Amino acid sequence: MTVSPDALVEIAEESPQADLTEPSGAGPEIGNRRLRKEDQRLITGRTKWTDNIVLPGMLHLAMVRSPFAHAKITSIDTSGAQGLPNVVAVFTAADFPDGMGACANAWPITPEQVTPDHLPMIGERVACAGEIVAVVVARSAKEARDAAEQVDVDYEELPAVFDAMEAMKDEILAHPDKGTNKSAFWKLDSKEAGTGGDVDEAIAKARQDGVVIEREFRQQRLIPAFMEPRSTVVDPTGEQVTMWSATQIPHILRFLIAATTGMPESKVRVIAPDVGGGFGGKLQTTPEEFITLAVARRLGKPCKYTETRSESLISGHHGRDQYQKLTLAAEKDGTVTGLKVDLVANLGAYVAIVGGGVPVLGAWMFNSIYKFPAYQFNCQTVLTNTTWVDAYRGAGRPEATFGIERIMDELAAELGRDPLEVREQNWIKHEEFPFTSVAGMTYDSGNYEAATARAKELFGYDALRAEQAERRERKDPVQLGIGVSTFTEMCGLAPSRVLGSLAYGAGGWEHASIRMLPTGKVEVITGTSPHGQGHETAWSQIVADRLGVPFEDVEVLHGDTAVAYKGLDTYGSRSLVVGAEAVVRAADKVIEKAKGFAAHMLEASEDDLEFVGGRYGVKGTDKGVGLTDIALATFASHDYPEHLEPGIDADATFDPDNFSFPHGTHLCAMEVDTETGQSRMRSYVCVDDIGHIINPLIVEGQIHGGLVQGIAQALWEEAIFDENGTLVTGSFVDYTLPTAADTISFVTENTVSPSTTNTLGAKGVGEAGTIASTPAVVNAIVDALRPMGIDDVVMPCTPQRVWKAIQTAGDHSGDVAAQAQPHFDEGAANADPGVTGEGNGQ
Ligand code: MCN
Numbered sequence: 107m108t109v110s111p112d113a114l115v116e117i118a119e120e121s122p123q124a125d126l127t128e129p130s131g132a133g134p135e136i137g138n139r140r141l142r143k144e145d146q147r148l149i150t151g152r153t154k155w156t157d158n159i160v161l162p163g164m165l166h167l168a169m170v171r172s173p174f175a176h177a178k179i180t181s182i183d184t185s186g187a188q189g190l191p192n193v194v195a196v197f198t199a200a201d202f203p204d205g206m207g208a209c210a211n212a213w214p215i216t217p218e219q220v221t222p223d224h225l226p227m228i229g230e231r232v233a234c235a236g237e238i239v240a241v242v243v244a245r246s247a248k249e250a251r252d253a254a255e256q257v258d259v260d261y262e263e264l265p266a267v268f269d270a271m272e273a274m275k276d277e278i279l280a281h282p283d284k285g286t287n288k289s290a291f292w293k294l295d296s297k298e299a300g301t302g303g304d305v306d307e308a309i310a311k312a313r314q315d316g317v318v319i320e321r322e323f324r325q326q327r328l329i330p331a332f333m334e335p336r337s338t339v340v341d342p343t344g345e346q347v348t349m350w351s352a353t354q355i356p357h358i359l360r361f362l363i364a365a366t367t368g369m370p371e372s373k374v375r376v377i378a379p380d381v382g383g384g385f386g387g388k389l390q391t392t393p394e395e396f397i398t399l400a401v402a403r404r405l406g407k408p409c410k411y412t413e414t415r416s417e418s419l420i421s422g423h424h425g426r427d428q429y430q431k432l433t434l435a436a437e438k439d440g441t442v443t444g445l446k447v448d449l450v451a452n453l454g455a456y457v458a459i460v461g462g463g464v465p466v467l468g469a470w471m472f473n474s475i476y477k478f479p480a481y482q483f484n485c486q487t488v489l490t491n492t493t494w495v496d497a498y499r500g501a502g503r504p505e506a507t508f509g510i511e512r513i514m515d516e517l518a519a520e521l522g523r524d525p526l527e528v529r530e531q532n533w534i535k536h537e538e539f540p541f542t543s544v545a546g547m548t549y550d551s552g553n554y555e556a557a558t559a560r561a562k563e564l565f566g567y568d569a570l571r572a573e574q575a576e577r578r579e580r581k582d583p584v585q586l587g588i589g590v591s592t593f594t595e596m597c598g599l600a601p602s603r604v605l606g607s608l609a610y611g612a613g614g615w616e617h618a619s620i621r622m623l624p625t626g627k628v629e630v631i632t633g634t635s636p637h638g639q640g641h642e643t644a645w646s647q648i649v650a651d652r653l654g655v656p657f658e659d660v661e662v663l664h665g666d667t668a669v670a671y672k673g674l675d676t677y678g679s680r681s682l683v684v685g686a687e688a689v690v691r692a693a694d695k696v697i698e699k700a701k702g703f704a705a706h707m708l709e710a711s712e713d714d715l716e717f718v719g720g721r722y723g724v725k726g727t728d729k730g731v732g733l734t735d736i737a738l739a740t741f742a743s744h745d746y747p748e749h750l751e752p753g754i755d756a757d758a759t760f761d762p763d764n765f766s767f768p769h770g771t772h773l774c775a776m777e778v779d780t781e782t783g784q785s786r787m788r789s790y791v792c793v794d795d796i797g798h799i800i801n802p803l804i805v806e807g808q809i810h811g812g813l814v815q816g817i818a819q820a821l822w823e824e825a826i827f828d829e830n831g832t833l834v835t836g837s838f839v840d841y842t843l844p845t846a847a848d849t850i851s852f853v854t855e856n857t858v859s860p861s862t863t864n865t866l867g868a869k870g871v872g873e874a875g876t877i878a879s880t881p882a883v884v885n886a887i888v889d890a891l892r893p894m895g896i897d898d899v900v901m902p903c904t905p906q907r908v909w910k911a912i913q914t915a916g917d918h919s920g921d922v923a924a925q926a927q928p929h930f931d932e933g934a935a936n937a938d939p940g941v942t943g944e945g946n947g948q
Contacts, residue, residue, distance in 0.1 A: 780912055
């Protein structure tokens with residue numbers, strides 16, 4: 107059945123708000139499966155996405171983009187566009203001699219990092235396809251797009267490099283003026299850091315009397331494909347310049363506009379209205395935002411730019427794209443003695459806002475849940491003539507989890523043992539928390555045994571293993587594979603001091619305000635900027651419990667720098683554990699402030715008061731006053747104690763002392779047809795530990811969405827450039843984004859090891875599913891094919907790749923070659939530190 111948008115609005119109008127939410131009063135809100143209050147407007151077409159914003163006299167922009175990956179611009183002739191009806195102006199970089207701001211890199215991972223200038227509009231040399239060389243301004247978007255096709259640009263093509271391994275050779279330079287493609291080298295060594303032993307010694311010893319497993323893995327390039335394409339509207343006509351943008355980071359955007367254009371920050375207001383997904387892809391300050399701002403200011407008129415899907419795929423930042431080489435040393439009994447990781451990470455043409463730091467996050471994650479005594483992580487970032495690469499759901503942690511969970515399976519296979527048993531032998535036991543890892547991270551809580559035991563039970567692990575053995579025995583053409591992934595991750599991106607020690611450009615705190623309105627309603631203002639995560643609902647649940655007010659009486663405001671004046675936005679699954687904790691602390695301040703008023707109103711001593719269910723009562727009596735009555739009394743303020751100021755509103759800023767470490771066990775069963783290469787997911791079970799859960803319904807949604815994204819990396823998605831640097835997966839015809847129809851019904855459950863870093867006892871969940879699922883699926887496919895002599899399939903494991911792996915099975919070297927993957931150069935990640943500098947290894 108299809109329902110038209112008009113019909114949806116009618117349905118919504120007929121169904122009052124209460125239809126979508128349970129009435130309050132039935133019990134505590136935290137833990138309640140509340141339907142999301144924001145969905146009423148989101149799914150009935152009642153919200154205003156950025157592209158729906160219409161302002162008087164608004165003009166529309168279309169970008170002229172380079173089709174070449176690396177080229178000099180020899181001339182631009184705009185005359186063909188200038189004369190067209192309703193075209194107002196055509197601008198090139200030459201029209202903005204003072205520039206128009208810059209796309210900043212906010213995380214230089216070493217002081218010596220090679221960081222090419224990233225200008226919004228290019229006047230001389232484009233460094234990847236899709237870069238903007240001119241902008242057409244017209245009275246409608248269609249006229250602007252048509253006219254953009256009439257802008258005549260002459261290019262002189264330059265040699266270009268696309269693959270990270272090729273770029274390592276420095277034979278073709280992505281930016282010739284830089285003299286090298288190597289951007290930065292970053293290293294963490296447990297011996298040097300004093301957190302563990304010497305990894306080379308561990309490997310040498312294992313070569314003599316133990317086991318050494320060496321594997322190369324490829325993290326293909328992915329494209330964040332949010333539902334709402336990026337869109338920006340700028341109104342320069344008021345006292346402040348207002349920018350609406352489909353962004354995850356309104357506060358950071360405002361700061362970087364001011365910092366790179368010289369506009370006073372007080373004259374810039376950024377609004378992220380409802381934003382239709384981001385997945386890290388809207389954690390960016392974009393050329394399009396700066397250009398729209400510059401053009402609107404130049405013309406003194408409101409301007410709008412909304413990208414097409416094809417533009418989004420080529421010019422929104424990409425994710426992943428790493429070569430990994432792992433060397434795992436173990437004793438013959440399966441005890442791991444050391445892990446060495448060499449990474450080469452493709453940054454694309456520029457070092458994007460946190461692009462250099464994303465692969466470095468792997469430094470603390472490759473060791474995962476295990477007690478490895480020695481560890482080394484080497485990361486080389488390189489520039490190429492491809493779209494810039496940055497955070498994509500999980501950002502650095504899915505890549506690391508994939509590497510370690512794949513190689514733990516390979517160790518188990520080498521030893522002929524069950525992969526869960528080998529993991530258990532090496533993981534941190536629950537009684538050992540808090541545990542400081544070999545990478546120097548202190549995990550506050552966890553229980554890997556409990557999550558794994560429950561996952562095995564739900565999955566029917568032993569029965570599936572028995573079926574697998576039976577199918578192998580009878581040489582069934584459809585083999586069964588069982589994939590395991592026991593993961594942890596670091597999220598809740600926070601401790602400002604730690605981020606500072608890593609040269610990250612921002613802090614990690616979050617801000618919240620609570621306004622107690624005189625009518626008893628509550629406004630919560632949060633610095634987080636939700637774009638699909640349901641903060642309005644979860645924050646309302648938290649505040650309802652804390653202040654003892656009905657859920658419906660709480661309004662959560664966000665995403666407008668004039669309202670939520672202070673914040674660091676939403677990414678890194680930080681919003682609950684940092685942002686909502688700030689809300690909790692603001693609520694506690696409200697309660698504390700209200701105490702003095704309650705004592706005054708009740709003519710009692712503060713010591714005799716207790717706050718229960720939204721009411722201050724005098725202990726041992728039935729005398730009391732509600733928080734909302736106090737709010738009204740402070741509004742009138744006819745009578746209040748002299749030592750207090752009128753009002754009980756409060757602000758709080760929270761900066762935790764540690765990250766959050768969710769973990770879980772994911773089990774996947776795949777049936778692989780060995781004749782066609784087709785694989786089919788049969789079952790998927792995950793038991794995640796994210797501490798206390800605020801809203802189980804939202805959490806399930808987060809896990810489901812995350813799983814699909816991780817599974818898509820394993821099976822379907824890949825951004826592919828041809829030999830000219832043209833993105834051949836430049837539309838949804840070729841970039842195979844899954845739909846709900848491509849997935850199965852997942853079994854999800856939770857264990858609870860409360861976090862100690864916030865009073866909610868919660869851990870982040872927004873990326874967990876994506877981080878865990880990719881290796882679970884690939885491990886299952888490899889497990890199905892292992893009896894045929896196959897020990898790897900390069901992602902995405904398309905039927906063609908699986909079929910080719912089967913055809914070349916047994917020919918160990920040809921296996922990888924058949925999948926057209928360049929080998930990791932020996933020492934590739936150990937580039938000359940003299941050229942690239944070395945990280946502080948912290
Ligand atoms: N939650 C909960 N109990 C927990 C943990 C979380 O009820 N123990 C709820 C929170 O209240 C919140 C949601 O789960 O409503 C996600 O919380 P959190 O883990 O703090 O993640 P963030 O809100 O910071 O969201 C960021 C995260 C990231 S990094 C990506 S990428 C991602 C994701 O969220 N992109 C998303 N989920 C997404 N979901 C949608 N629909 N769209 C995206 O673009």
